[in-house]
Amino acid sequence: HSFRRLEYSPPTYTLGQVALDIALDPAHTIVKSRLEVLPGPHHAADAPLILQGEELEFVSLRVNGEVHRQFELSPGFLKILALPDGGQKAFIVEIICACAPATNTSLMGLYVSNGNFFTQCEAEGFRKITYFLDRPDVMARYRVTLRAIEADYPVLLSNGNLIDTEKLPNGWHLATWEDPFPKPSYLFALVAGKLECLEETITTSSGATKLLQIWVEPADLKKTRHAMDSLIAAIHWDEKRFGLELDLERFMIVAVSDFNMGAMENKGLNIFNTKFILAQPETATDADFANIESVVAHEYFHNWTGNRVTCRDWFQLSLKEGLTVFRDQEFSADQMGSESGRAVRRIDDVRVLRQLQFPEDAGPMAHPIRPDEYEEINNFYTVTVYEKGAEVVRMYQTLLGVEGFRKGMDLYFQRHDGHAVTCDDFLAAMADANGRDLSRFKYWYSQSGTPKVHVAERYDASLQQYHLTLSQSCTPGDGQTLKNAFHIPLKMRLLTASNDQAEQLLELTQENQTWVFEGLAERPALSLNRGFSAPIQLKFAQSQDDLMHLFFADDDAFNRWESGQTLAMQLILDNHLPDSALIDAYRHILTDPDLDPAFKELALSLPAESYLYEQCVEVDPQHIHNARRAFRHAVASELRLEWAALYQQMQTPGPFSPDAVSAAKRALKNCALNMLLEADPLIWAPMAVNQYQTADNMTDRYGALAALVICGSKEAQACLKDFYTRFEGDTLVIDKWFALQASRPPVKGAQSTLEAVQQLRQHAAFKMNNPNRVRSVIHAYCLNNPASFHLADGSGYVFWAEAVLALNAVNPQIAARLARGLDRWRNFAQPFQSQMLAALQRVATSPGLSADVREVINKAIGAG
Ligand code: ARG
Numbered sequence: 065h066s067f068r069r070l071e072y073s074p075p076t077y078t079l080g081q082v083a084l085d086i087a088l089d090p091a092h093t094i095v096k097s098r099l100e101v102l103p104g105p106h107h108a109a110d111a112p113l114i115l116q117g118e119e120l121e122f123v124s125l126r127v128n129g130e131v132h133r134q135f136e137l138s139p140g141f142l143k144i145l146a147l148p149d150g151g152q153k154a155f156i157v158e159i160i161c162a163c164a165p166a167t168n169t170s171l172m173g174l175y176v177s178n179g180n181f182f183t184q185c186e187a188e189g190f191r192k193i194t195y196f197l198d199r200p201d202v203m204a205r206y207r208v209t210l211r212a213i214e215a216d217y218p219v220l221l222s223n224g225n226l227i228d229t230e231k232l233p234n235g236w237h238l239a240t241w242e243d244p245f246p247k248p249s250y251l252f253a254l255v256a257g258k259l260e261c262l263e264e265t266i267t268t269s270s271g272a273t274k275l276l277q278i279w280v281e282p283a284d285l286k287k288t289r290h291a292m293d294s295l296i297a298a299i300h301w302d303e304k305r306f307g308l309e310l311d312l313e314r315f316m317i318v319a320v321s322d323f324n325m326g327a328m329e330n331k332g333l334n335i336f337n338t339k340f341i342l343a344q345p346e347t348a349t350d351a352d353f354a355n356i357e358s359v360v361a362h363e364y365f366h367n368w369t370g371n372r373v374t375c376r377d378w379f380q381l382s383l384k385e386g387l388t389v390f391r392d393q394e395f396s397a398d399q400m401g402s403e404s405g406r407a408v409r410r411i412d413d414v415r416v417l418r419q420l421q422f423p424e425d426a427g428p429m430a431h432p433i434r435p436d437e438y439e440e441i442n443n444f445y446t447v448t449v450y451e452k453g454a455e456v457v458r459m460y461q462t463l464l465g466v467e468g469f470r471k472g473m474d475l476y477f478q479r480h481d482g483h484a485v486t487c488d489d490f491l492a493a494m495a496d497a498n499g500r501d502l503s504r505f506k507y508w509y510s511q512s513g514t515p516k517v518h519v520a521e522r523y524d525a526s527l528q529q530y531h532l533t534l535s536q537s538c539t540p541g542d543g544q545t546l547k548n549a550f551h552i553p554l555k556m557r558l559l560t561a562s563n564d565q566a567e568q569l570l571e572l573t574q575e576n577q578t579w580v581f582e583g584l585a586e587r588p589a590l591s592l593n594r595g596f597s598a599p600i601q602l603k604f605a606q607s608q609d610d611l612m613h614l615f616f617a618d619d620d621a622f623n624r625w626e627s628g629q630t631l632a633m634q635l636i637l638d639n640h641l642p643d644s645a646l647i648d649a650y651r652h653i654l655t656d657p658d659l660d661p662a663f664k665e666l667a668l669s670l671p672a673e674s675y676l677y678e679q680c681v682e683v684d685p686q687h688i689h690n691a692r693r694a695f696r697h698a699v700a701s702e703l704r705l706e707w708a709a710l711y712q713q714m715q716t717p718g719p720f721s722p723d724a725v726s727a728a729k730r731a732l733k734n735c736a737l738n739m740l741l742e743a744d745p746l747i748w749a750p751m752a753v754n755q756y757q758t759a760d761n762m763t764d765r766y767g768a769l770a771a772l773v774i775c776g777s778k779e780a781q782a783c784l785k786d787f788y789t790r791f792e793g794d795t796l797v798i799d800k801w802f803a804l805q806a807s808r809p810p811v812k813g814a815q816s817t818l819e820a821v822q823q824l825r826q827h828a829a830f831k832m833n834n835p836n837r838v839r840s841v842i843h844a845y846c847l848n849n850p851a852s853f854h855l856a857d858g859s860g861y862v863f864w865a866e867a868v869l870a871l872n873a874v875n876p877q878i879a880a881r882l883a884r885g886l887d888r889w890r891n892f893a894q895p896f897q898s899q900m901l902a903a904l905q906r907v908a909t910s911p912g913l914s915a916d917v918r919e920v921i922n923k924a925i926g927a928g
């Protein structure tokens with residue numbers, strides 16, 4: 065069954081007050097609900113009230129206080145008939161039902177993790193807790209009473225304010241919470257268990273005092289400081305940048321180790337994967353610290369972009385996700401504290417987009433950021449909706465300016481605060497607040513595929529003119545026929561010796577446009593799509609000389625980086641080693657004392673294999689891997705003196721500090737170590753072992769270990785063993801131990817990674833029902849380690865198929881994510897292509913597929 069965007073109709077009934085009374089028991093939790101039901105905008109007399117409900121045990125139903133027998137129960141629904149006054153006036157529905165949290169391995173709805181209770185309701189998990197109008201355009205006020213045995217569940221949390229606690233007979237107790245803000249059911253949350261919190265009070269812009277709490281298992285309390293600092297920074301940033309203040313007296317975050325995604329923005333009670341909360345220098349890397357900062361901010365920012373203004377229906381998901389990712393990207397960039405830091409964050413974000421979203425946009429699951437159709441909404445929490453969605457929001461800011469964008473945001477909240485709205489409403493607010501016609505911009509929401517912008521340039525020396533012709537095209541990935549040109553904002557600058565040309569914004573709105581620039585005494589070098597101002601692919605046969613000029617001298621850090629990537633990519637794809645000009649350019653960058661170390665590290669990182677695949681017609685993964693590895697080997701050995709010097713210069717003596725400058729040094733130092741191990745493994749392995757043993761922080765310890773594992777050093781095994789015993793009690797660190805081995809590229813003469821992964825699956829600490837552990841072994845291998853996974857005999861794909869089927873029975877969302885792993889099979893050369901298709905067919909024809917996995921596999925095969 066599939067759902068279509070254009071089939072939206074307003075709700076027949078809506079809700080006023082909702083009262084829940086939940087008696088928590090792992091095996092059998094009883095949920096009593098009292099719903100004030102009102103006729104909705106789409107009401108017709110005698111319309112039945114159709115509530116959603118899944119995996120629930122129905123106990124009883126009352127309407128207006130009387131036992132009600134006119135109802136029908138069917139899989140997924142409770143249909144209530146014969147309503148008082150034909151349902152034209154408000155009435156009260158009371159339902160008692162039960163669910164079994166302890167056996168809920170889907171981690172949607174109410175479930176148990178480490179003996180504590182948690183919920184995940186977005187998108188459609190609330191219907192696994194009680195029968196409900198489980199759609200985001202039905203917003204209600206909640207009062208929630210939680211009951212549980214006090215000794216086992218001393219802490220009882222839900223959304224809003226705590227209004228009552230009581231001791232009850234037989235060792236039970238209760239807590240009642242009231243959320244002053246109407247909300248859709250997907251923002252409901254409860255937590256119960258043995259938890260402790262770090263708390264802090266802050267004063268926000270209006271002078272109000274707010275209580276902030278981060279709840280974790282007692283042993284983890286010492287790892288919550290960074291998350292708290294990140295939350296406080298995010299609160300102040302949103303006041304300053306967007307004038308948005310925290311609207312609750314109390315804001316809580318809870319960490320849980322079994323979680324499908326990163327985190328969830330439930331009103332006033334965010335629930336997080338522990339991975340995005342817990343950090344200490346000894347156990348978390350610089351990347352972990354940065355991710356925590358950005359995810360904590362992301363969920364906090366949802367309080368306005370998502371919660372105060374929410375989505376009318378799930379097709380509008382990017383309305384809140386694209387916007388909130390854009391906001392967290394801007395926040396994280398500002399936290400870097402420098403222009404070069406901002407640029408480094410931008411490069412990182414673009415790398416993710418191109419490695420993950422471009423392939424999605426060209427494959428069988430391609431969809432516009434506002435999809436038109438889905439079978440399972442959980443399959444649409446994608447890099448397209450999130451990351452491309454954020455790029456689309458960024459383009460408004462590029463077109464309107466930072467101030468114009470702010471005006472648009474202000475109008476958006478003025479018009480829609482407290483409502484469930486659409487992407488069109490957001491566009492209208494941006495256009496109206498700025499008096500701009502953005503009608504062509506809407507195609508970013510309706511058309512999938514990465515637009516290509518073809519560049520033709522011509523310099524006329526006699527007229528001192530430079531002509532630039534841009535034309536756009538787009539291959540739709542999902543059977544759409546694209547007819548409409550996108551509105552593409554392209555920042556550009558002509559680079560000249562006299563440095564006399566300013567940056568400008570070109571707006572490409574037609575299929576073809578030409579611009580003529582006057583007064584150019586010499587032929588300029590073109591720097592286009594600066595800062596990656598539009599999520600497009602440039603098709604530009606720019607000369608080697610111009611690319612090299614940009615790599616040396618472009619004042620736009622993104623394009624400076626980009627020209628280096630283009631130069632390397634062309635050589636790798638042609639199976640060439642770096643020429644001496646490129647090596648010299650790399651040397652120039654590495655030895656420039658004024659360049660940010662983080663930029664150097666990025667400039668010397670080669671394009672990812674998955675990005676290289678997108679440039680080929682018939683992908684031979686082994687060939688690409690070998691070409692890239694040979695190229696890397698040459699960069700390592702030809703610059704061995706520079707790498708060795710950097711390894712010394714980038715040391716960060718003194719106590720550990722996670723700040724951006726120190727983190728950048730560590731990144732470059734560990735990059736240097738990897739290169740040195742690639743060039744001269746025998747000389748540098750002892751240095752790596754020494755760094756491994758003496759490090760006082762996880763970035764350096766893990767960096768050294770990873771370098772040893774990746775180069776296949778003999779010393780790797782002993783260090784891996786040491787690492788395991790050292791951190792055996794720390795689940796998140798052990799995830800790193802698993803992930804490192806599962807993502808090891810092939811090493812000549814060593815055990816194959818597939819064999820290693822098969823052993824890791826049998827390891828006593830491997831758990832099929834813990835998403836982080838599964839992702840660190842199975843997803844890391846199948847989705848993140850192309851050269852070890854794409855084996856010519858198809859054995860990697862056989863492993864994949866078995867894992868998809870095994871996970872399908874445990875957790876459909878985690879299975880469906882893995883099932884995306886063969887999406888691009890049509891682009892592979894033989895024998896890979898047929899082996900991939902065989903594996904897909906094996907999954908497709910297996911019995912008992914979840915809707916999640918079925919949708920993904922059918923689309924991949926082309927039967928969807
Ligand atoms: N809204 C959450 C976030 O991006 C993601 C939750 C999605 N969960 C799911 N089961 N689909 O912050």
Ligand code: ZN
Nearest residue numbers: 362366385388
């Ligand atoms: Zn989000």
